[in-house]
């Protein structure tokens with residue numbers, strides 16, 4: 001793949017559904033009563049791992065034309081004991097949210113995943129679920145896969161979140177559906193709230209006010225039709241590419257704009273980016289709109305604190321963008337990057353250094369001085385989809401050719417990435 005000497009990006013694109021919302025749509029539809037239709041589902045490997053796990057527990061899920069999915073819900077207590085391992089592949093969202101649901105089942109099940117998953121910490125979910133009464137075993141006292149969960153009757157807990165993580169929060173919310181008393185979760189920094197929004201639509205008894213969430217048990221959840229908005233985390237690659245390449249202009253249609261996910265827009269605005277939000281509306285409780293973005297001369301910013309959970313997956317591409325900003329960009333408070341598909345602080349710093357960027361690694365982030373003309377290099381993706389895509393964008397603005405290993409990992413979250421990129425290169 002070589003994208004040297006492109007002159008600009010132009011056009012109109014529509015992206016497949018948001019990854020976080022697609023996972024939740026399969027999970028909640030599976031444990032509700034009735035048939036749910038999911039439109040614009042993300043047919044990426046991670047979301048298909050979620051589909052596979054629920055099929056193994058007896059849920060009839062059919063993938064139909066045009067990225068639509070039909071789920072025949074089995075109800076809160078209708079999942080069947082799987083006779084094989086539940087394989088979550090590369091997906092942190094699948095394993096952590098599923099652990100919450102499995103904690104409430106009257107059967108024992110074992111979760112496995114790929115090499116990357118086997119290194120990601122699960123004790124952040126294991127600990128609160130054990131407090132609720134689940135029996136969980138796994139390597140290093142339930143911290144790493146394979147993880148076996150013996151579910152059963154659970155009790156509600158009061159839980160102050162030690163890390164800003166929507167996966168942990170969602171696992172506790174989903175387990176609370178099976179608990180005999182109320183659960184209260186308090187977040188220090190607000191993480192994405194798609195579970196709260198969708199669960200309410202399915203008939204869950206959940207109240208979310210600022211950083212506090214209260215959940216009570218219900219007898220049933222009821223099926224819903226869900227439209228999944230375009231994934232802002234995928235849109236971010238094209239928004240940043242367009243902002244960096246002179247003469248570029250791109251319209252990205254129907255993107256999810258839930259405020260817990262729009263940190264990238266706040267950053268672009270602070271950098272002096274040129275973009276407009278058009279056609280803003282709400283569908284299935286989620287904000288959605290079109291993003292019209294144009295090239296502009298950018299300036300450095302400081303990124304940290306409560307902004308981090310609102311743009312955590314976008315940091316690799318933001319770091320690439322920062323190399324083109326005038327001044328010093330500081331990214332801090334981003335320790336969570338170390339426990340993603342790769343250690344994203346190290347992956348970003350080593351690859352940007354190889355391309356000639358002025359970048360310094362911090363314990364919890366990085367410092368980038370710009371603007372720098374990047375040069376082509378040999379890039380290691382570390383089999384991390386966001387690293388492969390961020391550096392594919394970096395290659396567009398680099399002198400000389402860039403080689404990135406294992407580009408196929410983009411299929412985890414964005415199988416159409418290269419097709420869409422090719423379609424907008426002018």
Ligand SMILES: O=C(O)C1=C[C@@H](OP(=O)(O)O)[C@@H](O)[C@H](O)C1
Nearest residue numbers: 020093164165166167168312313
């Ligand atoms: O809940 C979710 O769908 C996600 C939450 C985030 O992880 P954490 O909860 O670990 O921050 C994010 O990085 C991941 O891509 C998706």
Ligand SMILES: C=C(OP(=O)(O)O)C(=O)O
Nearest residue numbers: 090091092093313340386
């Ligand atoms: C971290 C990510 O996903 P997950 O945690 O679901 O593997 C991601 O998509 O960047």
